[in-house]
Amino acid sequence: MAYKYKNLNIEKLSQNENPLGPSPMAFKAISEQCKTINRYPEIHSTTLKSEIASHLELNTDNIFVSAGLVEALDILIRNFIVKGENLIIPKLTFVVYRLLAEVFDVETRFSQMKDYRIDVDSIIESCDDQTKVIIIANPNNPTGNIIIEKELIKLLKNVSQHTYVVIDEAYCEYVSDEDYPNTIKLQKKYTNLIVLRTFSKIYGLAGLRVGYTIASKEIIKQFDYYQPPFTVNKMAAIAAAAALNDKQFVKDSFEMNLTARTFLEKELSILGYNIVSSQSNFIFVFFNERVERDKIFDKLAGNNLIVRKMGPFGDFRAFRITIPKLENCQKIIDCLRY
């Protein structure tokens, strides 16, 4: 698929990847180390774990490294929730939560959205004694907006200690809103809070598959227990450790995205499109009718701009555009002009 896109000069705006490529420091580190791949990686990625711990000023006991954030989700949904217990996720969110719950036959409750925002009150209302896990993507994928710290604290105060509140922060590095929750601080107080992060987005390492979890020592022990040996490959761990220190690349990626996001949101609004204001590296565009959405989708595709229809995520009248480099934003706007 990637080759097809490359040959046809297609702009892939469907998977929220970093358009600036991988972190150069990560690229250099794996280029230098690639002759060591005859050796197994470290068990539980100890070196990377230490790097993440010192980066966040946490203990290594509070960090779990996984093959993408999705491996942590897999362990959570497959192993942490037993028969009779339930999972709560918002109605319009990252499709993988629902797919994993279906595969592992986990009872799933869908909280209501309010004006395309995750509604914390609806989550609280959906909880009962058997609610084991709540998952919130923050920023939410596909809407791109956030729940603020006050809302997260309200949720944490209103759910049982035995319910894990999982905050998926795949896009946290793109957030500019000052009310975004400081989950590292909150986790120290609320031991049922679990934070998931990834190297797939701002660090530009989606193809390598590496992510991490921040949680209490007891919860991390459970993640370690259920993880098969060596799922995080050696090059992924080396690249991630280097990327973590690539401050210039993260800064450039953040600034480029913020500038392009501001431009696209303004121009889309001027053109009369319905959008949700984003704190992430993508923008959610919604329509009154599915046919209208499909017409615009086809127009973009006809101009080699591939965005993602949101049906599988829970909305058949919307698509999501990954924010490209600034120079490609004008191409989108030109194409979207009626």
Ligand SMILES: Cc1ncc(COP(=O)(O)O)c(C=O)c1O
């Ligand atoms: C909210 C959210 N969580 C997790 C992921 C996947 O992360 P990873 O590539 O680390 O498995 C994505 C990917 O698009 C996502 O949007």
